[in-house]
Amino acid sequence: MRLNEIDYGNARPIEGYGPGFFRIGSDVHHGAVLVTADAAEPWGGYEDLETALTLSGHVDVLFVGTGQTMTAIPKALRDRLEAAGIGVEPMATDAACRTFNVLLSEGRRVAAALLPV
Template sequence: MRLNEIPFNGARPVDGYGPGFFRVGGEVIHGAVLVTARGAQAWGGYDDAGPLLALAGEIDVLLVGTGRTIAHPPAALRDKLDAVGIGVEPMASDAAARTYNVLLSEGRRIAAALLPVD
């Protein structure tokens, strides 16, 4: 089997997750996390819209990892993000992390806001 190295051009992919944590570029972050090409930071969940809105103009799509199963983020949050031109794609957190990594490797303007899988 041939393995190909995936270039992330200095960005840090999501390289693991487990009950209550994510590992991004080797760093473990407990709880919810916001991951961008610039790095990762703890995120306060749906009530913490500020860091997401601050990405306006930097990203086109925000993948929202909703935990173990897919669910719709609150309408008020979706409306705020839409108002600043950020598309929202909800999916289960594991799928969101994998999708983020693929799109990041393609150089897309992407971010992921991930709720932990408990």
Template sequence: MRINEITFTDAVPVDGYGPGFFRVGGSVHTGPMLMYGAGANPWGGLSDEAALLDLVGHVDVLFVGTGAEIFHLPSALRARLEEAGLGVEVMNSPAACRTYNVLLSEGRRVALAVLPV
């Protein structure tokens, strides 16, 4: 087996998560979180559409973590994001964090909006 060290350049990956929190760069963030580039910021959840639309032009894909269980985004929200040119992938939060980290390590232009488990 060949093991390669993962480098994230300027971006910061999700280090871990648990009930109601996410760990990023050694800091604990409680509640919903939005990650893009080198930072993690509080996010207002699915009703905070403006924060998601601000990502347009900066990222190609937005991973939305819906907590412990997967559920569909409101169709109007998904339509506005896709019309703006943002690819949207919805999954539970653990899968969203893992997928975000993998694509981030590949240097991809990705963002993560997650609800806590």
């Protein structure tokens, strides 16, 4: 099997995660986090709509990591983000991390709002 190095350019991938933390671009973040290609900041969870809305016009899709298992996200959150032009894809946090990295490596305009595992 041939393995290829992934070139993220200047983007900061999610390098790892564990109980209550994420490692993004060599920095460790504790608790829920909002990640874009060039930044990671604390996220207040489903109630923190304003932080997620700052992504409008900058990303096409937001992967919402819902924790250890995939669960539905609040309809109001989904509706407001979609009204702002942001596609919303909820999935388990581990899947959201992997999907974010794959699309980031393709140069896509993606972000991830992640609840810790």
